[in-house]
Structures are given as C-alpha cells and as structure tokens.
Amino acid sequence: MAERISPTSLQHKQEHIEQPQRGAQKADTLVELAKLEPLTDGGLRTSQLLAQTLALAPDHHEARVLRERLHQMFVPRWHFPMLADKTRNNAYARAINAKVKPGDIVLDIGCGAGLTAMLAARAGAKHVYTCEQQPLIAQAAMQVIRDNGLSDCITVIPKLSHNLVVGVDIPEPADVVISEIVDTVLLGEGALATLTHAMHMLAKPNARAIPESGKLIAQLVQSDALMNLMRPTEAEEFDLSAFHRFASVAQLTPNDVAACALTPLGPASDLFGFDFTIPTVRSARTTTNLACGQTGTIHAVFVSFEMELAPDIVLSNGLQSDGHWGRTAFLLDHPRPAADGTRLTVTAQHDAAQLSLTIAGDEPALRASENATGWLKRALDLPEHLWKTPHVATTAKVRSSAAKNKEGPKKMAG
Numbered sequence: 001m002a003e004r005i006s007p008t009s010l011q012h013k014q015e016h017i018e019q020p021q022r023g024a025q026k027a028d029t030l031v032e033l034a035k036l037e038p039l040t041d042g043g044l045r046t047s048q049l050l051a052q053t054l055a056l057a058p059d060h061h062e063a064r065v066l067r068e069r070l071h072q073m074f075v076p077r078w079h080f081p082m083l084a085d086k087t088r089n090n091a092y093a094r095a096i097n098a099k100v101k102p103g104d105i106v107l108d109i110g111c112g113a114g115l116t117a118m119l120a121a122r123a124g125a126k127h128v129y130t131c132e133q134q135p136l137i138a139q140a141a142m143q144v145i146r147d148n149g150l151s152d153c154i155t156v157i158p159k160l161s162h163n164l165v166v167g168v169d170i171p172e173p174a175d176v177v178i179s180e181i182v183d184t185v186l187l188g189e190g191a192l193a194t195l196t197h198a199m200h201m202l203a204k205p206n207a208r209a210i211p212e213s214g215k216l217i218a219q220l221v222q223s224d225a226l227m228n229l230m231r232p233t234e235a236e237e238f239d240l241s242a243f244h245r246f247a248s249v250a251q252l253t254p255n256d257v258a259a260c261a262l263t264p265l266g267p268a269s270d271l272f273g274f275d276f277t278i279p280t281v282r283s284a285r286t287t288t289n290l291a292c293g294q295t296g297t298i299h300a301v302f303v304s305f306e307m308e309l310a311p312d313i314v315l316s317n318g319l320q321s322d323g324h325w326g327r328t329a330f331l332l333d334h335p336r337p338a339a340d341g342t343r344l345t346v347t348a349q350h351d352a353a354q355l356s357l358t359i360a361g362d363e364p365a366l367r368a369s370e371n372a373t374g375w376l377k378r379a380l381d382l383p384e385h386l387w388k389t390p391h392v393a394t395t396a397k398v399r400s401s402a403a404k405n406k407e408g409p410k411k412m413a414g
C-alpha cells in the first residue's frame, strides 16, 4: 500500500534533510570567518570560531586541521615534555616550599599551565599573580586553576611581564618572583631582560627569586655518533662536506644525547654566572682553556647550565642529567686528538639572549673554490679581517626539539 503523505509530514521530512545541510553550511561559513580573523589577539577569537564549528560538525576536516595548526602556533610543543619532567617539577616544588612564606605576595612570570603558580599557592602565599604572554595559554591556565580550586588566591594576567604595572595589574610589589623561562643555554627565552625588569619594577627591595642564580659551563666531548648525526660526510657515495658549514651548533634532544653517547674528555669549566636576584642585561665575554684528562678525539664543546632554585636545589641540563631540556654542542670544524693535559681555548660571549662560542684555531678549511683569491673575497672585496673571521657559532633559541615561534603568521589563511 502506498504511503500516505500529508503536507505537514512532507515539511517535517524536508526539515530533517535541510537541517544537517544548514548545519554543514554554517560550519563552512564559520571556518571561512576563522581563516579571515586576524591573529593579533593571540588566536582567541579564531579558536572560538573553530570550537563553534566543531560543535556543529565534529568531523569537519578543515576545522580540525586549522585548530591543530593554531595550537602548534601558539602553544609550543615543549610545554608537554616540560610538564612531564618530574625532576624539574619536584625541584620547583621543593624550592617554592622552602622560599615562599605564608602571607607572601608572589609574582609568577610565565604561567604556562599554571603549575608554579599553584605550587606557590599551596606553599601558603597570600596571593599569587601570574602573567602569561600567550592568551590561549593564559585562558587554559585559568581553567586548570579553577579545576584545582585555587582561583581565589591566584590571578592570571594575560600579559607580558614587561607590560605589568604595580598599582594597576598587581596591587603591590612582590615578595617573591618565580620564573621558569630558560632555554638550553639559560638565555634564549629572555630571562635576563625579563628578570631585570621584574626585580626592579615589580618586586620589593631584597625580594626573593626562584631561581636565584645560574651558570653556564663548558666541557670537551667526544662522540663519533654526534659527528655522524650532524655532519654525514657522504650519502650514497656523494661528498657532502661543503654542507657542513651549516652544522656548527648541534641542538640536541634528550633522545639525541642518549643516542650519541657523548663522552666527557675533561672537567667542566665555568663560563658565566648570573645572579637572578640582581640581574642585568650587560653583555659579557670570557676566554678559557678547556682541559682534557684522557686520550680521545675532541669533537665538540658541550655547553650546559646549572640553575640554583634555592640553596642546594639545583637543576641542570648537563651530560648526566635527565629532564626535558635539550643540550647544546658547538662542533669543531677540525676534530682534534686529545691526551691528558691537552687544552682547547674557547671564547664565549653573551648578550641579553644569545650565546656565541669561538674555538681558537678552528677556522673552517678554505676550499679550492673559496680560497683567498676566491669568489667571495673578489665579489665583496672585503678587508681580510672581515672575510677571514674565526669560527663563531651561536645558539638558536630553543628549549628542546621545538623552536619557539612568537611571531607566527598573521592569519590562519595565507
């Protein structure tokens, strides 16, 4: 028997067909809006539009791809191994317990997921003001802090610390300044400039700082595996050595370090010390002789940090330490034989955010096509001291494997 169709049931049926279509259209429109939205708000509005899209159409391919891209852009990937780094977390917990006293006003610079701010609240701070330069991260931290029932004693300020004003953003200067804004060589996340500003402008005189000091140290190391990783001499029997000029500084993940089995050839020597309670952005330079205590081959100068959070609570990314921080090795262009007593002279320099290292006598070999009468000198006609500089390597700004990208594109599209 034929189905009886009334005009109202037809209309009902059409609505059922049209509703998903209308939903899909609306989702597409929201994605187009998300792509046009400027990212000057740190991606907040774009994130909201993509969330609305996915609420309407959970399997919207483009919305999922864009949301992931947005997260990768504004939430550096090192946050996750950092938060899983139990040694780091525990050292901060102990230092904060030791140094934050009941009744303290705490300024936590760089809230991230909110861990150090929550540790300060748990240690008895009267109030914790925590600032975060990335709005998406600040927004998530507010949720984390709410979830842990600490919203009453922690205020998240979605701002760069340099833009905070006492009396506007925080009611009074801080008794304690907490920060964890160091990369593999301490300086690359701008800790010196940030803490110089904070200790002068946002903290009480003689305020406590966590970390309170740090130093950079250097050590000679041997590792054929490191050289093979960074400077493969041939591939399928082709000579690749002209490409090695780009591999002066190895930024190694903890996995790379484990795989390369770096062998120390001598003791570590101090390069620079930093007092974070009275920080300064002054540049510095030092020349030191790094010593070998055994035979082998010097392949690289390994540079690492030691950071004292509180008396006897030290975090490090040295050869023996675990943890999420990457490691930095300055490769020699010409590996040298080492024996007990062999020394290598290095000059280290730093500015507010970068480190460079010059290894004496390690100028890159001039190839026949680039010798003193070669194309570079002829083309530029530079005085000798400018074209024949010694080998200077600088560190990139990284924490572990993922480089930071503060600027990012201006919109998701294009």
Ligand SMILES: C[S@@+](CC[C@H](N)C(=O)[O-])C[C@H]1O[C@@H](n2cnc3c(N)ncnc32)[C@H](O)[C@@H]1O
Pocket (backbone or CB within 6 Å): 082, 109, 110, 111, 112, 113, 114, 115, 116, 117, 131, 132, 133, 134, 137, 159, 160, 161, 162, 179, 180, 181, 182, 189, 194
């Ligand atoms: C390494 S994470 C640490 C997060 C948290 N304090 C912890 O230890 O788990 C540093 C965070 O600080 C933020 N940050 C770095 N410098 C900052 C500054 N000067 N002002 C505000 N936020 C900053 C970064 O965006 C990042 O989210």
